Every structure is written in structure tokens, then in C-alpha cells.
Amino acid sequence: MSLPTVAPMAMAGAGHAHACGHAHGDGCDHDHGGAQRSPPDAARNVLIRARGLTLRRGGRTILDHIDIDIAPGEIVTLIGPNGAGKTSLVRVLLGLERPDAGRVERAPGLVIGYVPQRFDRDSAIPMTVSRFLTLAGKVDPLRAQEVLREVGAERVAERQLSHLSGGELQRVVLARALVREPRLLVLDEPARGVDHLGEADLYALIGRLREERGLGVLLVSHDLHVVMAQSDRVLCVNRHVCCQGVPETVAQHPEYVRLFGDAARAFAIYQHHHNHEHGLGGEALPSERPPEGGHPRA
């Protein structure tokens, strides 16, 4: 079975009228459909590109003219306070939610691996981990095994999904995203319910995937302490993009400091210790850890 076919540069947003995402009066005569016909040159090296995303729900503006690009091999981290619209932005990018204005363009045939924020275990449906992986499409059983090993979940392959611990479930959901051989990995708060060692593992794995396969990664976090040193870009979102840049720049941006206050300073300190801590954690880990584990950029 071929993977989800997304029309080249598919438009997830409102395709006409106010698709340009800025408020305009009667004089708007520029071409709204230009990107729909063929990928513009500038977009050739971008996996996903969104312009002017605006989302309103129940009279509230959740997203306000957000622009975002993710290129292959790039790790982009979304941070922002609770309720800032991070998950909504992800949902719009994935096509789960229609924006009121703006548009989302995807590279032709883009396969996205998605790790949602919530995954409720449900014992009503019998489901082994192996079978769960094959829900992602036609999956070679050997490849599925390999991916489970990669995320450190090979021991639970025949267990019921409903019997997994939070950390195990998180790894298995990540395996399902990876088994589809995505070019873009979207993780919504992947460190939730994972213990500290598991978290270090997870970020090491994400870094490795980026280096080895050139995956683009979009990472959502509400926890400033987990913003990775290896993020290429951090977008600080609070309905709109407050500021963006490499982690160090964002941490010192006045908008960012205003939003997070004391927590912002803690983040800056964490930056200094990041590589060190992860390196130690990696070496001390038991066999559950993937063999080639460790911080790729330590």
C-alpha cells in the first residue's frame, strides 16, 4: 500500500479568498493560487511551509498569522506557554484542522511521521505492538523489528498495547511513526510520561535520525528544560511567533524572557550543562538503550 498521497504542494488551508493570510480590503488582486500549481523554486528545499496561518475557535484567536518552514535535516522546536497554540499549530500543519486563513504547502509526496501528545491506552481493542506497527501501512516485519530495536522497545513486540508503561508506549508510538520511513517527523511533547533517562535516549535518537537520514524534525515542548541544544531553530509561540532563532538567541530575546520570566533563566543555565549531562546519562544506561546510543553531538 502506498503511503498517504498528498497532492503536490497540497493546500491545507482555505484555498481562495483570504488564503493569503493578511487582512485586506477590496484591492487584493494578487495571485492566491500560485503555489498550488507548481512548487515555487524557493520551496524546493522545504519539507513543509506555512504562511499566515490563522485559526479561530469560539471567537478566540488561537493562531495569528504564523509562518513556519521546516527543511530536511533541520530540527525546529516549538516552545511557548500552555495554551499558546503549539498543538493547534501542529494540527493545522498535519491537516487535522482547517485554518481560517493562511496555507500549508508540503513537498510532493511528503511522508510525515507523527507522535501525538496523547495516546490513551484502550483495552477494548486487542492490539499487539507488532500489529500496531503494521497499521501504518504495508510494513516489512524485519524492518518493524529493526525500528523497535532502534527505539529500544524490541522486548515488547508481542505485548498488548494496553499493558505497556507510559515510556514503553511512547517508544512504540515513535516506532510507528518511523516505520513509515518519513521525511518529516512531528513530535508533540514527546517527553511526557517518559522518565529522565528515557528522555535523554529520545533526544539522542532524534539527533541521530536527523544526522543519518536527513529527517526534518518538528518538536513541540512546553518544558523549557528539554529544548535540545541540537535544535537548529527555536520558535517561541504565543498565538503568534514571538521570536525565533538558535536556542541561545531565543533564550536571550526580550519577548521570550517576558513570557517565561524565571523559567527563562533556568533554561539558559541548562544550556551550559546540556551536552555533559546527556553524555553521562548515555554511558550509564542499561541494555535497554540502543547499542549505538549516546549523544551524537556530545
Next chain:
Amino acid sequence: MLEPFLLRALVAAVGVGIIAAPLGCLVVWRRMSYFGGTIAHGGLLGVAAGLALGIDLTLGVVLVSLLIGALLVGLGRQHLVPSDSLLGILSHAALAGGVVAASLLSGQRLDLMGYLFGDVLAVSGIDLVWLAAGGAVVLLVIGGLWRTLVAVAVHEDLAAAEGLPVAWAEAALIVVLALTVAVAMKIVGVLLIVSFLIMPAAAARPFVSTPEQMVALAAVVGAVSSAAGLGLSMSVDVPGGPAIVLVLSAVSLAAIGWTAVKRSG
């Protein structure tokens, strides 16, 4: 040798047991039993509509059940009332409306009890043809969309983000529910159809580890219980549909009891 009417009853009852298995599992996984019951109640209104319009009654049932399904989904999206209240309203509106309309239209000649609880011993050859054709469509549609249907039952957003045809699968589920109601109504009646869906699935759940195993075991439970219920109905001369449902109830309660014992031990 079985009497022809008894043979037809046996084929019909076992057939419904098998056809209902995959749909029943989906209904259990999606927690849609009330939804299924509401669509089933629409069946009686469908009989009345068929009588009023002078069209085939089975077609009437399919159309009205589809209408109720569309209404449920459409109104549900508006979030005007809690979804179980909406189901309660439409479910009983359809049931009461069906009884009133059927009585008005046919005087006292309509076999109301037969439509409510089924009359498996009165199944005709034509009914069996409908059952075979409708059942084939139901199984083909579910089979064709199986991966999506299971993926949505596990995690809808994940399925949608992976590009699976989630909206199609949702619509197809309503269509096959309506079809199942239409072909099973004569045999088990609108009030008992849901038990054919959920009881075999519930009975199978503790003994399986994949969705497909659950469907297979539910089909076996449904078929065997139907035959046993029919035997019970013949031997003590009680209505067939309720007798089958009693057997199904006993099997699913035993399975639940077994789960409880296993968990505590």
C-alpha cells in the same frame, strides 16, 4: 431432516451471527453501541416509510436508517447537546415514531412484535437472498476499509495524519450499520440487533490478542449461539430472536466472569 422453514431460520440466524461479527467488533472498539441502537430503531420508521411510499420495505429501512445516521453525525458536530443526550432523543423519537406510523398506516394488521423482536421462523427465501446480498456488501466494504477502520479505532488523529481515508471510513461505517439493520431486522428485530453486534464481540475479547482474532472468534460465537438459541426456541417453544439473545448473553457474561476470575487469581 429439517423442515424447510427451520432450515431457512437456521441459515438466517447463523448468517446474521457471522455478518455482524466484524461490524460488532468495530462498534465495541469505538463505543458506538448506543449509536448502533439508534440507527436500528430507525428501522421501524423505515418500515412505515416503505408502507407509506409503497416501496420495498427493506429499501425503506436502509434509507431511513441512513437518514438517522446522517442526522446523528450532522447534529453531533454542532455540539448543541451532549452526544449521548442526542442519541437518546433520536433513538426514542425513531422508535416511537415508527410504532405510531406503522400502526396508523397498517391498522392492526402489521406484525409489530415481529419487527421489534424479530420472527426468525417466518424468514422467507427472498429474505435469505436479501441477507446474502446485504451481508456480502457489508463484509466487502468493511474488508476494503479494514486497516483504516482499525487504525481509527486505535487513534483517529494518528490515522488522519498518516493520510488514511478517515472520513470515508466513518461514512462507510454508518452505511454498513444501516444495511445490517435492514437485513437483520426480520430475523432479530430492531430492539435486539445491537445485541448481535456487541455480545459476540464482548464474549471474544478476553481470549484474543489481535483485532482479526477477535472478529474470527466473534463470528464463531455468533454463529454457534444463533444455532443454539434457535434450538432452545424450538424445544421450549419461545420466540427465536430473544432465545438467541439469551444464549448470547449467557456466553458474554460467562466470558466477562472468566476475565474477572483470571484478574483476581
